[in-house]
Amino acid sequence: MVSAPSRAAGGFLAHLVLGVLAVLFLVPMLWMVFASVDPEPSLRASPPSGFTLDHFTAIMTPEVVYLPIWNSILTCGGAALITAVCSMLAAYPLSRYNLRFRKPFLYTVLFATGLPVTAIMVPVYGMFVQANLLNSLTATTLFLAASTLPFGIWLTKNFIDGIPLALEEAAWVDGASAWQSIRYLVAPLLAPGLAVVAIFTLVTTWGNFFVPFILLTSPDKMPAAVRVFTFFGQYGSVRYGELAAYSLLYTVPVVVLYMVVSRALGGRFALGGAVKG
Numbered sequence: 001m002v003s004a005p006s007r008a009a010g011g012f013l014a015h016l017v018l019g020v021l022a023v024l025f026l027v028p029m030l031w032m033v034f035a036s037v038d039p040e041p042s043l044r045a046s047p048p049s050g051f052t053l054d055h056f057t058a059i060m061t062p063e064v065v066y067l068p069i070w071n072s073i074l075t076c077g078g079a080a081l082i083t084a085v086c087s088m089l090a091a092y093p094l095s096r097y098n099l100r101f102r103k104p105f106l107y108t109v110l111f112a113t114g115l116p117v118t119a120i121m122v123p124v125y126g127m128f129v130q131a132n133l134l135n136s137l138t139a140t141t142l143f144l145a146a147s148t149l150p151f152g153i154w155l156t157k158n159f160i161d162g163i164p165l166a167l168e169e170a171a172w173v174d175g176a177s178a179w180q181s182i183r184y185l186v187a188p189l190l191a192p193g194l195a196v197v198a199i200f201t202l203v204t205t206w207g208n209f210f211v212p213f214i215l216l217t218s219p220d221k222m223p224a225a226v227r228v229f230t231f232f233g234q235y236g237s238v239r240y241g242e243l244a245a246y247s248l249l250y251t252v253p254v255v256v257l258y259m260v261v262s263r264a265l266g267g268r269f270a271l272g273g274a275v276k277g
Contacts, residue, residue, distance in 0.1 A: 035244035055241035068227035079144035087152035095160040112150035159193030
């Protein structure tokens, strides 16, 4: 009887904190929606004084929207695919075999997940210049994949740990090789986990401004995250309406992909009953 008021107070405090966080995330989204259709947009997140689609019409050009978003799809999508495949190949032996240096390697991977990219960009830039890889979409994609690979390996290992080893042992008894068990058994069961790794990589690299800004020099190769500079002029002038419209179009692909994949893969991690019977 005494703990009921304190529990209610704790629940109220938790909901209050969540409500404040929701408002903090909602206000910038409301500003984007309002400013994108406001004839006279400003920094205030207030209802628009009118309605116009001129801001969307102004930015719907190949140089501003189509080509940068296509470059983002190539670089970020390629990085997500490379990270998902390499994470599975690296995490499988870490999960299944008692390797001699497994713990030091895992600790190194865990340390690498917290290493900021900005701390290594100077030597990376020098390496790209010496290897003549500057302004290369392929090289930039590989670096983006390498920067997200440590967390991908750590996450994929946890997913593989959840797949019962007895399933692979049964396949081995039936004559399947190690590669066949990985290809026909582990990979299909791991598909939801690899989708999570790919989505995480895509979202992380999609909003990455610093890496492509440093490694890419041609305007026709700039992704959407860098092309946002188009709406900032000299002496602090900003085209708020076009910036808000561009931001909405910029976030749509990732949000739609996340919603589709999360709905398609929901509830597919229930592997506990696979070894029963």
